[in-house]
Amino acid sequence: MGTFIQLLIDGLSTGSIYAALALAIVLVHQATGMVNFAQGAMAVLSGYIAYSLLGVGLPLIGAIIGAVVISFFVGALIERLLIRRFERGDEHTAVVVTIGLLTLITGICAWFWSYNNQLFPSLFPNQTIPVFGASVSLRSLGTIIVILVIMGLLQLLFVGTKLGLALRAVSINQQSAAFAGMPVGRLLMVGWGLASALGAVAGVLVAPQLTLTPGMMDTALVYALAAVILGGLSSPIGVVAAAGIIGVLENLAAVYVPFIGHDLKVAVPFLLIFVVLILRPQGLFGRKAVVRV
Amino acid sequence: MSNLLKKPAVRWGALVVLVALAVVLPLMLPEVANDTIARICVFAVAVLGLNVVMGYGGQVSLGQIFFLGLGSYVTAYGATNDWNIVLTFLAALVLPAIAGLVIALAAARLGGLAIAMVTIALPIVGLPLARRLDHWTGGSQGLSSRFSDAPEWTGLYHDQWQLYIVLVIAVVTFVLVRNFVRGKFGRALAIVKENEAVASSMGISPYWYKVLSFTIASMVGGISGFMYMSVVQYTSPETLAFHHSITLLAAMVVGGSATLAGSVIGGVYFVFVPVLTNAINPNLTAMLQGAILLLVLFLLPGGLASLPRRIAGLRRSSGSRPGAPPREEAATRAVQKAASKQPTRKADQ
Numbered sequence: 001m002g003t004f005i006q007l008l009i010d011g012l013s014t015g016s017i018y019a020a021l022a023l024a025i026v027l028v029h030q031a032t033g034m035v036n037f038a039q040g041a042m043a044v045l046s047g048y049i050a051y052s053l054l055g056v057g058l059p060l061i062g063a064i065i066g067a068v069v070i071s072f073f074v075g076a077l078i079e080r081l082l083i084r085r086f087e088r089g090d091e092h093t094a095v096v097v098t099i100g101l102l103t104l105i106t107g108i109c110a111w112f113w114s115y116n117n118q119l120f121p122s123l124f125p126n127q128t129i130p131v132f133g134a135s136v137s138l139r140s141l142g143t144i145i146v147i148l149v150i151m152g153l154l155q156l157l158f159v160g161t162k163l164g165l166a167l168r169a170v171s172i173n174q175q176s177a178a179f180a181g182m183p184v185g186r187l188l189m190v191g192w193g194l195a196s197a198l199g200a201v202a203g204v205l206v207a208p209q210l211t212l213t214p215g216m217m218d219t220a221l222v223y224a225l226a227a228v229i230l231g232g233l234s235s236p237i238g239v240v241a242a243a244g245i246i247g248v249l250e251n252l253a254a255v256y257v258p259f260i261g262h263d264l265k266v267a268v269p270f271l272l273i274f275v276v277l278i279l280r281p282q283g284l285f286g287r288k289a290v291v292r293v
Numbered sequence: 294m295s296n297l298l299k300k301p302a303v304r305w306g307a308l309v310v311l312v313a314l315a316v317v318l319p320l321m322l323p324e325v326a327n328d329t330i331a332r333i334c335v336f337a338v339a340v341l342g343l344n345v346v347m348g349y350g351g352q353v354s355l356g357q358i359f360f361l362g363l364g365s366y367v368t369a370y371g372a373t374n375d376w377n378i379v380l381t382f383l384a385a386l387v388l389p390a391i392a393g394l395v396i397a398l399a400a401a402r403l404g405g406l407a408i409a410m411v412t413i414a415l416p417i418v419g420l421p422l423a424r425r426l427d428h429w430t431g432g433s434q435g436l437s438s439r440f441s442d443a444p445e446w447t448g449l450y451h452d453q454w455q456l457y458i459v460l461v462i463a464v465v466t467f468v469l470v471r472n473f474v475r476g477k478f479g480r481a482l483a484i485v486k487e488n489e490a491v492a493s494s495m496g497i498s499p500y501w502y503k504v505l506s507f508t509i510a511s512m513v514g515g516i517s518g519f520m521y522m523s524v525v526q527y528t529s530p531e532t533l534a535f536h537h538s539i540t541l542l543a544a545m546v547v548g549g550s551a552t553l554a555g556s557v558i559g560g561v562y563f564v565f566v567p568v569l570t571n572a573i574n575p576n577l578t579a580m581l582q583g584a585i586l587l588l589v590l591f592l593l594p595g596g597l598a599s600l601p602r603r604i605a606g607l608r609r610s611s612g613s614r615p616g617a618p619p620r621e622e623a624a625t626r627a628v629q630k631a632a633s634k635q636p637t638r639k640a641d642q
Contacts, residue, residue: 035406037413082587093590095353095409096546100586103539107580114576214579218535222417225410229403263421270414277399277407 005134007251013140015247016147019240020202021217021224022231023151024195029233030171031191032079032087034094038101039199040217040224042078045105046071046200047207047216048113051120060121068200075196076189083192084185109214122208143205150201151240154194167191219266223247226269230276246272315464319456327452328524329564334456334463335520337560340545341470341553342513347542348550349474350506351486352408356396356415357541360389360511362423362533364518369436369528370429378440385519386512393511394504401503404489408507416535423530435529438522459520466516471553473509482506536579540567543586549598558597 021039028036036042050067058066082101086094124142128135158164169177170187178184203217210216227246231238246269254265319327343357364385371381400411423430430436443454473479482502485492489499522528544563549555566585570578589596593603 035410037409085591090351091406092347092351092353092409093594095406096542097587097590099355099539099542100583100590102583103543103579104583104587107577107583110578111576111580215535219417222414225413229407229410233405261425264418264425266414266421267418270411270418273411274399277402 002132002134003255004252005132006136007255008248009131009134009136009140009144011248011251012244013143013247014251015244016144017202017206018220018223018227018247019243020147020150020198020205021220022227022239022243023154023236024198024202025224025228026233026236026239027191027195027198029228031167031188031195032083034083034087034091034098035225035228035233036101036195037095037098037221037225038105039195040221041102041105041109041214042071042075042196043199043203043220044109044212044214044217045074045203046196047120047203047212048109048118050200050204050207051113051118051212054121060123064123064204067204068197071200072193072197075199076193078196079189079192080185084188087188106214113212113214115214118212120204120207120212123205139208146201146205150198154198157194163190222266223250223269226273229273230269315460319453319460324450324452327456331452331456331459331520331524332564333557333560334459335517335524335560336541336544336563337557338463338466338520339514339517339541340548340559340563341467341556342510342517343541343545344550344552344556344559345470345474345513346408346506346510347545348552348555349479349482349486350503350510352401352503352507353406353542354412354507354510355409355538355542356412357510357514358533358538359412359415359419360393360514361518361521362416362419362528363389363392364515365522365525365528365532366423366430366436366518367515368440368519368522369438372438372440372522373436381440382519385522386515389515389518390508390512393514394508396511397504397507401500401507404499408503416533416538419533420530420535423533430530433530435527435531437527439526441523441526455524458523462516462520466513467553467556470509470513478502478505540582543582545596546586547589547596549596552596552598555596555598 021043024039024043025036028034028039046067049070050063053063053066054060078101083094083097086097122139123146124139127138129138129141130136156164158168166177166182166187167190169180169182170184170191174184177187202220206220207216223246224243227239227243230246231240231242249272250265250268253260253268254262260268319330322330339357339361342360343354346352346354346357367385367388368381371384372378376384396411396415397408400408424433427433441451441455441458443449443451447454449457474482481492481497484495484497485499485502492499492502518528521532540563541559544559544566545555547562548557548559566582567578570581573581593599595603
């Protein structure tokens with residue numbers, strides 16, 4: 001039972017990382033209608049920025065906040081300089097653009113910081129506390145709490161502020177939003193910036209565990225995309241729930257299903273996807289897309 | 294020039310010259326050149342497969358390398374267990390096709406970008422899977438087999454014999470795929486790519502055509518895996534690494550999507566560019582490749598294969614000759630027109 005609770009909390013912790021990345025993808029998709037395959041690479045870049053800020057002598061929390069802020073602007077700039085050109089075009093070309101971006105950013109990280117693993121300190125002490133007879137790591141708990149708080153803040157932003165209202169308007173109908181006098185271009189930049197900042201949080205939270213490498217988030221991106229498919233691109237809550245389910249299931253499967261083990265647990269979300277896509281193609285929580293001709 | 298190429302006599306003549314070159318050149322070139330050409334053939338076929346699903350079908354696939362890897366493993370397994378070579382080839386073709394079919398059956402259910410989002414997992418799941426199934430795959434060590442060594446009676450060197458094998462397979466595959474995408478299937482696929490709603494209103498099921506094109510792409514990927522094994526004679530989990538899959542996609546886009554010439558250029562890109570960027574600076578490889586891909590998307594969305602047409606178009610627009618547009622372009626324009634008459638609007642928000 002103790003192991004089970006431990007696995008559950010650890011699973012929820014990794015799940016919350018996937019959830020942050022998946023939410024960033026949904027955010028970008030809501031704003032610009034594209035799926036950003038470079039979201040993971042951008043998060044890695046943020047991790048490296050935090051690493052460099054640490055190297056300059058900033059305290060950990062300052063470095064993280066600095067990285068999140070810088071990432072916001074990096075995301076906004078990427079939207080303005082690169083993505084804007086492909087937004088109205090074919091969505092498959094846009095995907096290829098984000099894949100080019102993924103390669104480019106991975107390359108930039110490798111260029112500046114090399115392919116060697118860099119250690120990144122954790123915000124939380126490496127200790128465990130007893131919960132119901134299980135020893136639960138503070139890192140896992142801390143990660144879950146941070147991500148939950150940030151999701152709450154995002155929710156507040158989208159529901160409670162004028163900026164959030166404008167962002168929602170743009171995601172629903174760009175043309176009407178423009179007619180209503182909203183600066184659509186700048187709002188799209190904000191959307192990308194927010195997604196990038198959210199990814200930055202995921203990056204700095206996962207970096208202590210995986211150590212910084214340019215390909216650190218490749219696997220996390222795959223999990224996040226799986227969560228996006230399962231939850232449905234149009235449903236932020238669904239995506240978060242799916243990410244949590246994936247995190248827990250893969251952790252349980254790694255320990256309790258001998259064939260899967262730790263190296264094959266990445267297959268778990270995709271087995272899940274196969275089942276779901278056959279039974280419920282619109283995703284667990286998504287609504288069916290209706291196209292009017 | 295272009296008129297000259299349209300004359301049947303010239304075309305047949307060019308074909309004869311090409312065939313003669315393909316027969317003679319392997320005998321004359323040094324071993325390194327033969328090996329390089331053979332590798333280009335391998336990856337040209339892999340890119341061709343990707344082109345079927347992505348260029349012609351309009352579905353982004355990030356998993357093509359998985360099918361190449363699967364084909365190479367099946368070939369290696371068959372060769373080490375002394376299967377008949379024809380049987381091995383068929384297995385290397387059918388098993389990836391079945392895998393592709395199963396994956397597409399699920400992934401194509403979700404419209405839009407689901408195929409891209411699912412196939413990105415293939416290399417990432419495939420690599421540990423190949424390590425785990427060490428009974429068949431030899432684990433991290435990989436498998437090697439020398440089934441493609443030149444038989445005694447030919448009197449050829451190994452590299453010459455291998456180049457002949459892959460040249461024949463590549464040419465046959467290209468001709469078959471060409472006929473396929475220019476025929477009924479290809480026209481239907483073009484409409485699915487252009488506008489799914491129009492396609493279904495014409496009785497063409499977007500779902501089945503996506504599944505079919507993905508299956509064929511997987512099969513062609515399996516063929517390229519067989520060729521890979523013939524040339525390299527060794528395969529390991531590293532063969533289906535994620536970054537190879539991305540390079541394959543970049544090769545297709547840089548070469549030119551939805552063209553056969555683009556697939557060949559893609560093969561050249563896949564073989565040469567990583568070597569070139571590595572020579573400049575190994576730490577810059579990924580960055581340069583990403584930059585090349587983005588530059589091509591910005592400046593030449595049709596890829597290098599569209600360069601001649603682009604230049605001709607520039608010349609024409611500068612006023613020298615108001616020639617009629619080529620037939621193919623006119624046809625796609627007609628399809629686009631038909632599509633744009635019925636504006637679609639997503640109402641899922």
